[in-house]
Amino acid sequence: NVDYKKSGIKQYIENVSIFLHAPYVKYLYNLYSHVIFLLLFSYVLLCDYFPLYEYQSNYGPSMTELILILWVFTLLCEEIRQIRAKKIHSMYGKLQSYFTILWNKLDTFAIILFFITCILRFLPISGCFNIARTILAIDLSIWYIRTLDIFSAVKRLGPKLVMIGEMVHDLTFFMLMLTVFVLAFGVPTYSLLNDVQNFSWHMPRRIINLAYWQIVEDIEKNYELNGYVMFFLLIVYITVASVLLINLLIAMFSNTFDRLHMNTDCIWKFQQY
Structure with missing residues (x-):
């Protein structure tokens, strides 16, 4: 009876071990831990991230921030560990193999940004805290985007990520064309609306802002020569940007979707491999 109980307990422990090491259970561990990590990160950034130089005599980093630092470490x-586990002899080959995956590049970049914020965080300079908080906000957005990799295991969502990646390539060419037309309209119109100004790094932002938001308001009441020139530029710009380029982008997206939708099952299985 004693041997039977021992064998039963041993079998039970083995079954639990098999269950805990099952791929699906590991996937759930990864998913839940990442969600908790994002919640913790968001809480620290929104509610528990204060400048140390103002309270340096009495306070240090909060407990949640210390937990977050430990978690990122x-x-x-x-x-x-993933780099060292590569079955390649040279370290250069391991690094090259590791960085061929987009998500690994994103992980590395996010971790580097986080520790840069930690360094800036502890510098007793007021401006460093503002920079650190800005970088930390960007870092949090990267960690949220990193969640998309977890969805690749889902059959309905995995192929959609491939489609999004392909559409980003389409969007890149679209943005290049759109930038040309924005500048072709924005720079001449800005020069006609304003007198000669000293150069400022804020000027490109004002030009783009004009091309996107302040077009009609500044032109509709101007009946001088420069007003008619701006009116003509506006017609061409709206026709090309709002009609031609948008429909071109929709057609490119539709073509990409149709091309990949036929092979969704194959794409999903390849992602699992």
């Missing part, structure tokens, strides 16, 4: 250790 464990993620760094995991990335190092």
Whole structure:
């Protein structure tokens, strides 16, 4: 009876171990831990991230911030483990193989940004905290985008990520064409609306802002020569940007979707491999 109980307990432990090491269970661990990580990161950034130089005599980093730093450090250790686990002899080959994956590049970039904020965070300079908080906000957005990789295991969502990636390539060419037309309209119109000005790095932003938001208001009441020139530029710009380019982008997206939709099952299985 004693041997039977021992064998039963041993079998139970083995079954639990098999269950915990099952791919689906590991996937759930990864998903839930990432969600908790994002919630913790968001809470720290929104509610528990204060400048240390103002309270340096009495306070240090909050407990949640320390937990977040420790958590990101464990993620760094995991990335190092993945590099060392590559079955390639040279370290250069391991790094090259590691960085061929987009998500690994994103992980590395996010971790580097986080530790840059940690360094800036502890510098006793008021401007450094504002820079650190800005970088930390960008870093959080990267970690949210990183969630998309987890969805690749879902059959309905995985192929959609490939479609999004292909559409981003289409969008890149579209943005290049749109930038040409925005500048072709914005720069001449800005020069006609304003006198000669000293150069400022804020000027490109004002030009783009004019091309997007302040077009009609500044032109509709101007009946002088420059007003008619701006009116003509506006007609051409709206026709090309709002009609031609938008429909071109829709056609490119539709073509990409149709091309990949036929092979969704194959794409999903390849992602699992």
